[in-house]
Amino acid sequence: MFQHRLTFECFDNTTITVAQQAIMRVLDSLRYNGQILGREFPCYFHNGSFICQVVCPEQDSLNAQYASPQVKAALKQLSDACLLRPDIKYLGEELFSDSTENNLAQVSAYILYTSFIHSCSPLRSLERFLPVPLYRIPAVANGDQRQIIKWQEDWSACDQLQMNGFILENEAVEQLSTTGTRLFQRGWDLVRRIGYLTGKPTYLYLYRVGGHSLEEEKNRSCPVCGHSWRLEAPLHDLFEFRCDRCLLISNLSWDYKN
Template identity: 50%
Template sequence: MFVTELRFECFADTTIEIVEKAINAFLEALRANGQILGREFAIAFNDGEFRVRLLLPEKTSLANRYHSPWVKVTLAGLTTAKLLAPREKLIGQDINSEVSSTDTPSWQLLYTSYVHMCSPLRNGDNLLPIPLYQLPATFNGDHKRIIKWQTEWQACDELQMAAATKAEFAALDEITQVDSDLFRRGWDLRGRIEFLTQIPTYYYLYRVGGESLQTELARPCPRCGSLDWKLEQPLLDMFHFRCEPCRIVSNISWDHQ
């Protein structure tokens, strides 16, 4: 991934309040389309211009060809706020993040965790993140629903990893149970992505707990009950189960690895 800086200059009299709303709307539209990563963006005002540093999936993530209808509307909103089109300065590659996938995958999956800022859609051949703007829009012109699902999944993951409150158990149910609201929304998004891309797309079902390694190896698919989903060799050294009809991948409980 790459770090870039956007600079916004005023071409006429305006106010900080108007500029703030216009820039934040533009950044939120970019985020909803997967063109920038993260949740919070510090906007600095200095020497008559506004600057913000952003994390991008690729060097070309802000290219016009990737803009959603919402991004285009907010670009026009910058002009209304008396701002010139943003000037971009690429800072360099981020050494603390993953490289985005550039190859067409043979299969893909929805997978995230509370420590990941990248796209939740991963290349099944190498687990590298696939920039969402490379896909056709999933709903309403962009990928906001996928970003929202990712944010909720990460929040639940962080709660269960902290293991400090009763909320841990409710959060764990959301990411491990096939009858949870979070699973249903994510699994539906998975189906939408598969329909749009025509690439087999799976949902990662987190697994923790269980009585023993033996019971883990014998557990059925939680959605259809099939015992045929246990793999002879784990995929990507991580996924020990894959149910083809249900489009689910999962791991042997982390408690027994």
């Protein structure tokens, strides 16, 4: 990942409120297109300009060629707030974050996976398990990737609850690990949509915890089709199960992992 500084210069008198709203429209549209990552963007006012710092999947993530219709519209509306389009300055590579998949031509399939500690793209390559910038695949709906980002936010929120273990733990685990939940259905719809748009199989990660015994867990079948789905060897030291029929991928119950 890479850090950039965006400088929005005022060309006429404006107000903090008006400028803030215009800048947030730009940042939100970039985020929902996968061009910037995370949910918090430090911003401040200095010498007649509003300055924001963002993290991007790639060094060229903010190039105009990747802009969604929403990004283009938000940039155009900056003039209504007496702001120029942002000057973009590359600051350097982010040291404490995941690398990005930079060879999509060699990717045979994708995995939709996230957790409460990840702010990177939830779409990963099957071969190297590296995050795939969302703007590099066709938009899943309405011109951008908002539906993927919203699914990621909900999944991460449930994961945070179950990891904390104090409030709604059981309900959160059910959302993450059960095929009948709304969270699962949204993810399952997304992987099929991504697979259709990219022409590459896309698997949905199904979280697994609990179970009665290690032997029973090793031999569990796909929860959708009932077929055997255990892999001969773990994939990325994380996944032990994969169903090519149902586009699901899962782990051995965390209760029985070494």
